[in-house]
Amino acid sequence: MTRPSPEVQNLAIFPPDSGGRPSTGSDMASVFDPERFRENISNIAPRLERYLADRSTRGLDLVDPAVLTKAARGLMTTERDRIADFDADRLNQIVDLYTGTGIHVYSPGYMGRQFSGVVPLAGLVDLVSSVVNQPSTFYEAGQLPNVAERLMAEELGRLIGWDPGRLAMVTTSGGSLANLTALLAARNRAFPGMLAGGAAGVRDGIPAVAVSEEVHYSVTRAAGVLGVGERQIVRLPVDRSGRVRADRVAPALDAAHRRGLRVFCLVASAGTTSMGAFDPLAELAAVTRPRGIWLHVDGAHGASLLVSRRHRDRLRGIEHADSLAWDAHKMLFVPAPCTLLFYRDGAAARGAFGRPPGGRGASYVFDEEPDVYSALDSGDQNFECTKRPMIMPLWTLWAVYGPALFERKIDRLCATTRHAFRMLRAEPDFDVLHEPEANILCFRYRPADLEPSALHRLQLAVRHRLRGDGRFFVSKVDVGGVAALRVVLMNHRIGTAHLAQLITEIRTTGQRVLREEAAAPGPRAERSPR
Missing domain, CATH: 3.90.1150.10 (Aspartate Aminotransferase, domain 1)
Known part of the structure; x- marks a missing residue:
């Protein structure tokens, strides 16, 4: 074998600097230096500790975007031709600007949104996930995250009341994507020809979705993505507390049928965004099951009440649903995003995106010969290929502290x-x-x-x-x-x-x-x- 010349070797390993001369590579090494990382942690940790210890009552200091943009631009290095020397003060100012301009989610004055201050240990685990960088869609890339998903599916599935040997759970980046994925699975079960033929594959009625008047906007957006237009969305009336009126559901579905619509999914809410209302799931299931309509529950906010023995009755009837979206980054207090999408029938989870392409187009991730490792892959069940190991903070808290x-x-x-x-x-x-x-x-x-x-x-x-x-x-x-x-x-x-x-x-x-x-x-x- 012919070895490249020393000049070529140098150029391949150490790119030229601004003067066209090979750099030593020491600047690159310092960026990845473990000791520098430890120093950075030592500088940032006290700032976060003060942030967590601040018990003042305050809400939001809303900064003019132009002012904040000027401040952020002032913290950016002007070096363009070489890796800039590390400036610890610059990093500290960035952290201070970051923590100082956001909503102080740990303050008693924060009462406005549905994301929470995380359990601090969950933040540390999220840091570990960022450093080790193990995408969790495929087992070989993220072994422990995939095992952790299975373990949390067992733990939380038991609270839902589904058969542990039959249910399936996948993590997704937010409730919006979970709702979209569940609607896909429901549509493909009702209209299997659409996977291959699109709208031309529809033979029996016009696809339609039934939703509460208080449904989260992500659901109607998801319906639009699936080609279900506004005229194909059946809106179900609610009572003064924001709950679907179960007595009005059957007449609404009958009216939709007379219009030529085939409702393939009814989306209920377990904790509406507006008022935190819980739809009567058992009553809705009694209407949907005889009609073969998929019952999906958007429990992004309220599904966490299943963990509480005092409050889980709010989700009475959840055991009859077909799928459930559950945001752990809301009332399970972990970093966003961390959404859990459950299916009562695990086979339905693989119906959202059809059969994996295997060697026909994604042979770099899908195996033609499944084995004990690929059995834990979720690439055929979720939209993301590269997916954060978002389950790790939740599983770690559950493992260390337990559900209490x-x-x-x-x-x-x-x-x-x-x-x-x-x-x-x-x-x-x-x-x-x-x-x-x-x-x-x-x-x-x-x-x-x-x-x-x-x-x-x-x-x-x-x-x-x-x-x-x-x-x-x-x-x-x-x-x-x-x-x-x-x-x-x-x-x-x-x-x-x-x-x-x-x-x-x-x-x-x-x-x-x-x-x-x-x-x-x-x-x-x-x-x-x-």
Whole structure:
């Protein structure tokens, strides 16, 4: 064999620097140096420790995007022709900017969204996953993550009530993708010809999906991706608490059938995004099963109540569903994304994307001769090829602490939300819109002399002012076409004193908005509180 010349060897190993001369490679080595990594961890860890220890009540300091962009650009090296020398101060400033401009999810003032502060140990495991970088779609690339998925499928599947020898679970990057995947599996079971022939493969009715009026927008988006247009979406009426009215489902399905629609899937919610409502799953299953309709449950938020012996009855009837989407990055308190998609029948999991292509186009990942290793692959069951080992933080917490950690925090959050309901109901100038079923509560600030036409605008103004003041972060949602304030209690540090402070701040803010509006020139009806 002819060996390349020393010059070629040097060029192949050490690319030229800006002057056309081979570099030594020492700058590259320093980037990957384990000791440098340890130093970086030593610098960042105290900053994160202070972040976790901060118990101040604060919401969100919303920075002007132009200001933040300028600050971020100022932290970028101007070096372009060589690897810049490491600057520890620059890294520290980046970390401080990152932690300082986000929502402080560990603060008692954070009550606005459905993602939570993670159990700190889960963050450490997520760091391990990032460093070792083992994509988990195929066993040979991520051995322990694939085993961990099987173990968590056993643990959580037992809570669902499905046959452990028959069910299947795959992890996906978020509830939206889980809902899409489940709808694919349902469609392909009902219309198997569509896998090969697309819309031309439909022979028996127009594909349609039935959804709650309160369904998450990802479901209707997913239907659109599948070619199910708006006219093919059957919307099911809900009661005042946001639950599907089971008595109205059969008539709606019959009406759809008369229109030539074939509903292949009904999507129920276990914890709607707006009000945290749980649809009557047992009643819905009694309607769908005789008709051969797939029942998918979007439990992205509320499925975690299955871990609680006190609250799991909210999902009564889940054992009759065909599939379930469950976000662990919500009420199981792990880093996002970590979504678990369960199928009651494991064979249905392989129906979402059809048979694996094998040597016909993806021979680099799919084996023609399955073995004990490839049996744990999930590449034929999920859309992602490269997928983070998102199960590892959840499995590690379960392995180290057991399910009681999750149960106690869930019970605490639900109890605190119930207490907030009682406190608000006792205030004469507040309207509480529903009894909370989990940890989401919607209400309005409504002083006695408020004109009905101003109710919507006042809620929006109060929410924006609260966010701007930076002590509390709550969200808003339209209920019955009128804006409402919405709290999602994800932090076990929230107590009665914080809830009382929030009520006082909402009232003070609302009165200030109304005074400013009354003092402003012009017709009152044309003014909008801001």
